[in-house]
Amino acid sequence: MDSDVTPEAAKATASPGDSVPPSRAIDAARARADCVLADCLNRQDGVCPSLDDAMRYGVLGTGKRLRPILVYLAGQALGASDDALDAPAAAVEMIHAYSLIHDDLPAMDDDDLRRGRPTVHRAFDEPSAILAGDALQTLAFEVLAATPHPRLGALVTTLARAAGRDGMAAGQAIDLGAVGSRMDLASLQRMHQHKTGALIRAAVRLGALTAVEESDPRLAALDRYAGAIGLAFQIQDDVLDVTGDTQTLGKTSGADAQRDKPTYPALLGLEPARERAQDLLAEALDALDVLGEKGTALAALARTMIDRDH
Known part of the structure; x- marks a missing residue:
């Protein structure tokens, strides 16, 4: 667990009205997410234990937990x-x-490495990895749909659209089709807004919708925040693929260049790509003004997402 918050304390994180240092709020959200995920995945009565093992391997242990942290922080900011x-x-x-x-x-x-250890299809085998991914996708909607909420339909729709043919899956398809080809800046941005940005925007919206109605004007501001950090996060990933090392990144460095994939550094140059990420960070922080002090933790998280080395 990448946190100084114990599992016992994780389920007793601060209430929305409490004043908590941003770093503490982020660590608490990460720890709580780890505990909740373990509760969902650590079962002893599964039909196929080997499938459960592959699912656990793919989720538990290491990981930034960025998306669930965004859910918690956005939701807490709105109550x-x-x-x-x-x-x-x-x-x-x-x-x-x-x-x-x-x-x-x-x-x-x-890829052979993910988060500093063998990928699921290397640790198990390719069929097990395919099935683990399939099962995690359906389990996500099972967990979400099983929890009563007055806006449950909106929550399910938000996640489904972000993951599907007009969201993350579409971005991955565009990415695969772009290997070895030239792509202009607008097309590259569109690809990343779907492949990476869609799920980050969904995470923020899921947290917000848990708290308030869809008509709440703060949702639009949070969506601007999420759109900016989603793109900036991907640009920083592209930068780190050039400047990072495999041990620090936890995955193979230089993989994008080896596959001849379009990236921001390849298109803009390394320093202009870094500058673009910082511009997007400024846009995200500006969007949080509507939240006042309640947006402090989201602002700190945005800075962490961009100013990172892995």
């Missing part, structure tokens, strides 16, 4: 309880984990 945020936080991380498992497959990016 939601942590208990109400647990299901959407777990669901969005399961969707993210499934996408990574499938993204690493030989038919996709054919």
Whole structure:
């Protein structure tokens, strides 16, 4: 667990009205997400234990938990309880984990390392990885749909659209089709807004919708925030693929260049790409003005997402 918050304390994180240092709020959200995910995945009565093992391997242990943290922080900023945020936080991380498992497959990016250890299809085998991803995708919606909420339909729709043919899956298809080809800046941005940005925007919206009605004007501001950090996060990923090392990144460095994939550094140059990420960070922070002090933790998280080395 990448946190100084114990599992026992994780389920007793601060209430929405409490004043908590931003770093503490982020660590508490990460720890709580780890506990909730473990509760969802650590079962002893599964029909196929080997499938459960592959699912656990793909989700538990290491991981930034960025998306569930965004669910918690956005929801807390608008007054939601942590208990109400647990299901959407777990669901969005399961969707993210499934996408990574499938993204690493030989038919996709054919990666051997993820988060500093063998990818699921290397640790188990390719069929197990495919099925683990499939099962995590359906489990995400099972967990979300099983939790009563007055806006449950909107929550399910938000996650489904972000993950599907007009969201993350579309972005991955565009990415695969772009290998070895030239792509202009607008097309590259469109690809990343779907492949990476869609699920980040969904995470923020899931947290917000847990707290308030869809008509609340703060949702639009949070969507601007999420759109900016989603793109900036991907640009920083592109930068780190050039400047980082495999041990620090936890995945193979230089993989994008080896596959001749379009990236921001390849299109703009390294320093202009970094500058673009910082411009987007400024846009995200500006969007949080509507939240006042309640947006402090979201602002701190945005800075962490961009100013990182892995």
